[in-house]
Amino acid sequence: MKEIAPTRESFAEIGAATDRLLTGLTGLRDADVHGPSRLPGWTRGHVLSHLARQAPALERLLEWARTGVETPQYADRGARDAEIAAGAGRPAAVQLSDVRERAAHFQHVIETLPGPAWQATVRPFTGELCTPQRILVIRLRELELHHVDLDIGYGWHDIPASARHIILADVLSYYAEAGGVPDFTLRDSEGELLGRIGAGGPVVTGTAANALAWLAGRSGGTGLGPAAALPALPPWL
Structure with missing residues (x-):
């Protein structure tokens, strides 16, 4: 954590x-x-x-x-x-x-x-x-x-990058340690790595703000893609 x-x-x-x-x-x-x-x-x-x-x-x-x-x-x-x-x-x-x-x-x-x-x-x-x-x-x-x-x-895009970086890392660390989480790789819109769960799975791309909303259970994946590749996540916390 x-x-x-x-x-x-x-x-x-x-x-x-x-x-x-x-x-x-x-x-x-x-x-x-x-x-x-x-x-x-x-x-x-x-x-x-x-x-x-x-x-x-x-x-x-x-x-x-x-x-x-x-x-x-x-x-x-x-x-x-x-x-x-x-x-x-x-x-x-x-x-x-x-x-x-x-x-x-x-x-x-x-x-x-x-x-x-x-x-x-x-x-x-x-x-x-x-x-x-x-x-x-x-x-x-x-x-x-x-x-x-x-x-x-x-909104999600109003969270400053410094705070968002800490929170995103925290949520990703939860999923990395939780059971039943499918593998996926998360990258921002420029292709930079935001996080990885497991060793394979689909590559999910989008802004860090939209990624945080999705990982925190506040969004079904709005703004992330490809939509067909979004893994189903267990509830966070």
């Missing part, structure tokens, strides 16, 4: 993704927040509640790394889902304030985490053993993908 070093540049990448999200949320009304997102069964309020609640959940893993005391991200999936649902119906102003404050606190925590803690071993909700360096990838991924999921004018 993808990890990134806890550098000034990594922290700035997460801070910039947060700023883009908060800028996009400016002016949202209650009716907008209660309207549907691009995720089936979730309103924009569900997405915002998830982003707000995810920050302290990831901080629990960072506390685990700092102290050595096991502190799970969530008690279980039911507790996670209940937290999201509980906050989904709040007014827009409350939602936005929550996202902003939680994101600011998370940014402070990562920027002040002691050096040795970054080499500790923790286990996120998804089950893999990793260092807190993976938590930086998870937060960046969630900020960017859910910004698109909110359906507020931010």
